[in-house]
Amino acid sequence: MSEHENLTTATGCPIADNQNSLTAGSRGPLLMQDVQLLEQMQHFNRERIPERVVHAKGSGAYGTFTVTRAIPEYTKAKFLCDVGKQTEVFLRFSTVAGEKGAADAERDVRGFAVKFYTEEGNWDLVGNNTPVFFIRDPYKFANFIHTQKRHPQTNLRDANMQWDFWSLNPESLHQITILFSDRGLPVSYRHMNGYGSHTFSFVNAQGERFWCKFHFKTRQGVKCMTGEASANLIGVDRESHQRDLFEAIARGEYPSWTVKVQVMTEKQANTFQWNPFDLTKVWPHSDYPLMEIGILELNRNPENYFAEVEQAAFSPSVFPPGIGPSPDKVLQARLMSYPDAQRYRIGSNFQQLPVNQPRCPVMHYQRDGAMSTGYGGSNPNYYPNSxxxxxxxAPEHREPGLTLGDVVADRYNSRDQDDYTQAGNLWRVLDDAQKDRTAQAIAGALGGARQEIQMRQLCHFFRADVDYGRRVAQALSLEIDLAMLQQSQQDNPQPIRA
Known part of the structure; x- marks a missing residue:
C-alpha cells in the first residue's frame, strides 16, 4: 500500500491515471465515459468568478488588532473596550481603477479594506489610502468609474473621459490633488496610510451617539516613488506590491499600522463649517485631534490566493454593536451596493466561505441559495416563531433614533395598530352560509397546526368578532374557556365585538 495520499476526483474516488485520456484505441477518439477528464474540463471552465468592477487587483494578509486605548466612553463595541484585547483581522489592499492585470505601481488610489473578526460579529471597514474621495453624491459613482476604465470604442484609457468628468465636478479637486501628489505612487502597500474615509458613528452603552473617522498610520513610514521610478518598476515587475507584501511577511518583517480615530459630538456636527458627512472633506486635526486606539499588524500570509483573497468579500454594511453608519450619502449607497455586488460575484452564501465567516456564533433565518452548507439545519426559516x-x-443592542431635521430615523413599531376592526367588519357582512364555509375552510387549514398555535390564532378571531371565534372553534371541535378569552383580551386589549 502506498504511503502517499491518493489522488482522487472531486467526489473522493481514487484516480489511477491522471495523464492519459480514455480513447478508442491508441489513436482513436475520446470517449464520453472518461468522467475524470470531463470533470477536470468542466471545472476549468468555471474557475473564474467575475472580477470586481473596482478594486479588481489586490493582495491580502491576516493579522491582529490590539487595543492600546479602550474607548467605552464612545462605543459599546466589546473589541474596543479593553486595553490589550486582540482581534483577528484580514486586510486586502488593491488598486482601484485598473483591472486584474493592472500593474501594482501605477498611479491610482489604493484600496485599504479591513475585516475585523470580532466576538460580536464581523466589522468591515472598506476604505482607501486617501481620507477623501472624488464625489459626494452616489448618483455620480457609476459614471465616475466609467471615466476611469476604458473608452467604449477604442477600449483604451482616455484622458478626455477622465478630465472631462473632473473638470465638470470641482468636488473632485481635493482627491485629484492627493492622487497626483507623491502619495499617488506609494512604494508599497506597507508604506502607505489607510483611511475609513467616510464618517461613521459610535454609540456607547448609555445610548449616546458620536461621529467618528478612522485612520491607519503606517509604522513603516510613508514612502513614495517618482513617476519615472514607477515606470521603470512596472517594466520589470507588474506585481511589485504583491511581492513586497508577501515576502516581507514570509521573512517575519510584519507590517503594522497605528489605528487612530477622530471623534465629533452631534452638537459639534451641527456647527461644523462644512458638512461633516461630505466624503470630499476632512476634519481638521487641530479641531478634532487623532486619538490612538490600537495597533494593527499583518503576520500571516494566505495559503490560497483565490480562496482567501479573491473570494474575500467586504461590505460597508457590516457593523458590530457600537459602530454604525452616518448620513454620508455615498456611504448610504455603499451599504446596499457592496453586499449586492458580493452576492453577484461570489454567490448568495459568500459569508459561509472561511475568509468571510465570522468567528462567533451566527444565527439568522436566511436559508438556501447556491453553495449553501446547510446552515440552520431543521430549525425554522421564518420569524417571528414560537x-x-x-x-x-436582542433589544439591548437597539441604537438611539437619529434626528434628521424635523423627523427621527428609527425603527417604529408597526405592530401597534388596530388589526381587528376591519377584519371583524368584513366578517359581519357575510351571511350565515358564507360564515360557515369560511370557518370550515380555516379549520381545515388550521387543524394541521399544533394546538397552542390553534389557540393563539383563535384569540385573533375572537378579537375581530366573538361569533367569528366561536364558529372557527366549533369547526375545530374545540371548547373555548371564557376565562381564557377574557385573559387574552387583557393581554391584547384591541377590539372584541359581540
Missing part, C-alpha cells in the same frame, strides 16, 4: 430554541431579537 420555538424556544430558535434565535430571538
Amino acid at each position: 420555538y424556544d430554541t430558535a434565535p430571538k431579537e
Whole structure:
C-alpha cells in the first residue's frame, strides 16, 4: 500500500491515471465515459468568478488588532473596550481603477479594506489610502468609474473621459490633488496610510451617539516613488506590491499600522463649517485631534490566493454593536451596493466561505441559495416563531433614533395598530352560509397546526368578532374557556365585538 495520499476526483474516488485520456484505441477518439477528464474540463471552465468592477487587483494578509486605548466612553463595541484585547483581522489592499492585470505601481488610489473578526460579529471597514474621495453624491459613482476604465470604442484609457468628468465636478479637486501628489505612487502597500474615509458613528452603552473617522498610520513610514521610478518598476515587475507584501511577511518583517480615530459630538456636527458627512472633506486635526486606539499588524500570509483573497468579500454594511453608519450619502449607497455586488460575484452564501465567516456564533433565518452548507439545519426559516430554541431579537443592542431635521430615523413599531376592526367588519357582512364555509375552510387549514398555535390564532378571531371565534372553534371541535378569552383580551386589549 502506498504511503502517499491518493489522488482522487472531486467526489473522493481514487484516480489511477491522471495523464492519459480514455480513447478508442491508441489513436482513436475520446470517449464520453472518461468522467475524470470531463470533470477536470468542466471545472476549468468555471474557475473564474467575475472580477470586481473596482478594486479588481489586490493582495491580502491576516493579522491582529490590539487595543492600546479602550474607548467605552464612545462605543459599546466589546473589541474596543479593553486595553490589550486582540482581534483577528484580514486586510486586502488593491488598486482601484485598473483591472486584474493592472500593474501594482501605477498611479491610482489604493484600496485599504479591513475585516475585523470580532466576538460580536464581523466589522468591515472598506476604505482607501486617501481620507477623501472624488464625489459626494452616489448618483455620480457609476459614471465616475466609467471615466476611469476604458473608452467604449477604442477600449483604451482616455484622458478626455477622465478630465472631462473632473473638470465638470470641482468636488473632485481635493482627491485629484492627493492622487497626483507623491502619495499617488506609494512604494508599497506597507508604506502607505489607510483611511475609513467616510464618517461613521459610535454609540456607547448609555445610548449616546458620536461621529467618528478612522485612520491607519503606517509604522513603516510613508514612502513614495517618482513617476519615472514607477515606470521603470512596472517594466520589470507588474506585481511589485504583491511581492513586497508577501515576502516581507514570509521573512517575519510584519507590517503594522497605528489605528487612530477622530471623534465629533452631534452638537459639534451641527456647527461644523462644512458638512461633516461630505466624503470630499476632512476634519481638521487641530479641531478634532487623532486619538490612538490600537495597533494593527499583518503576520500571516494566505495559503490560497483565490480562496482567501479573491473570494474575500467586504461590505460597508457590516457593523458590530457600537459602530454604525452616518448620513454620508455615498456611504448610504455603499451599504446596499457592496453586499449586492458580493452576492453577484461570489454567490448568495459568500459569508459561509472561511475568509468571510465570522468567528462567533451566527444565527439568522436566511436559508438556501447556491453553495449553501446547510446552515440552520431543521430549525425554522421564518420569524417571528414560537420555538424556544430558535434565535430571538436582542433589544439591548437597539441604537438611539437619529434626528434628521424635523423627523427621527428609527425603527417604529408597526405592530401597534388596530388589526381587528376591519377584519371583524368584513366578517359581519357575510351571511350565515358564507360564515360557515369560511370557518370550515380555516379549520381545515388550521387543524394541521399544533394546538397552542390553534389557540393563539383563535384569540385573533375572537378579537375581530366573538361569533367569528366561536364558529372557527366549533369547526375545530374545540371548547373555548371564557376565562381564557377574557385573559387574552387583557393581554391584547384591541377590539372584541359581540
